[in-house]
Amino acid sequence: xxxxxxxxxxxxxxxxxxxxxxxxxxxxxxxxxxxxxxxxxxxxxxxxxxxxxxxxxxxxxxxxxxxxxxxxxxxxxxxxxxxxxxxxxxxxxxxxxxxxxxxxxxxxxxxxxxxxxxxxxxxxxxxxxxxxxxxxxxxxxxxxxxxxxxxxxxxxxxxxxxxxxxxxxxxxxxxxxxxxxxxxxxxxxxxxxxxxxxxxxxxxxxxxxxxxxxxxxxxxxxxxxxxxxxxxxxxxxxxxxxxxxxxxxxxxxxxxxxxxxxxxxxxxxxx
Numbered sequence: 001x002x003x004x005x006x007x008x009x010x011x012x013x014x015x016x017x018x019x020x021x022x023x024x025x026x027x028x029x030x031x032x033x034x035x036x037x038x039x040x041x042x043x044x045x046x047x048x049x050x051x052x053x054x055x056x057x058x059x060x061x062x063x064x065x066x067x068x069x070x071x072x073x074x075x076x077x078x079x080x081x082x083x084x085x086x087x088x089x090x091x092x093x094x095x096x097x098x099x100x101x102x103x104x105x106x107x108x109x110x111x112x113x114x115x116x117x118x119x120x121x122x123x124x125x126x127x128x129x130x131x132x133x134x135x136x137x138x139x140x141x142x143x144x145x146x147x148x149x150x151x152x153x154x155x156x157x158x159x160x161x162x163x164x165x166x167x168x169x170x171x172x173x174x175x176x177x178x179x180x181x182x183x184x185x186x187x188x189x190x191x192x193x194x195x196x197x198x199x200x201x202x203x204x205x206x207x208x209x210x211x212x213x214x215x216x217x218x219x220x221x222x223x224x225x226x227x228x229x230x231x232x233x234x235x236x237x238x239x240x241x242x243x244x245x246x247x248x249x250x251x252x253x254x255x256x257x258x259x260x261x262x263x264x265x266x267x268x269x270x271x
Contacts, residue, residue: 142172
């Protein structure tokens with residue numbers, strides 16, 4: 001009798017839980033600290049959630065970790081900013097397809113004293129070369145994020161082996177963009193950051209944008225549905241609905257409309 005009651009109670013709970021889940025669908029989006037720290041998701045997701053009834057749950061990590069999480073099936077949608085890695089993710093069968101969503105750019109920030117003398121430049125490679133030559137402190141995310149990948153490409157073009165400089169003038173935080181900017185501010189150091197996080201950063205402490213406008217610092221974001229054939233648990237229908245909204249007229253308008261102090265942080269460019 002007791003066992004029958006327990007089985008009945010479990011059945012009721014399961015049915016109730018199932019009904020609640022059906023009434024409250026959600027997706028998990030593996031994305032970046034830059035999109036999260038910028039405030040973009042807080043600004044645009046309520047539009048989609050109100051329209052669709054789908055709750056969007058963001059996991060904000062570095063791009064490399066986001067891709068690894070999605071490859072493991074820990075998410076339905078991937079929204080990151082490292083195009084070669086994204087294309088490899090799709091080519092290997094982990095994602096269904098990739099679409100451009102939006103872009104901004106990277107900038108090099110540093111102390112007002114500017115010991116490397118890079119202020120006003122638009123050549124990132126030349127600026128990083130000067131920083132390395134003077135031994136001025138540079139703080140890197142060091143976390144395999146999209147920003148970190150972009151930074152390493154620039155160091156590579158400059159011919160600077162930052163692995164050898166690690167722990168000296170080159171410091172790695174292993175943290176997100178906001179935390180890395182805080183470290184750079186505290187040390188009076190240089191750093192490469194996406195512009196959106198910089199604009200949302202409220203703790204400059206003497207840092208300012210010193211180098212900007214280099215075409216090599218273009219920062220493209222892409223969105224991918226995790227392949228349900230690889231991971232049957234992927235909420236493919238809801239995930240695709242979010243992607244369609246994001247690259248559609250309403251989502252692109254929401255992205256364009258997000259501004260801080262009158263300045264646009266991301267520029268939609270879905271095709």
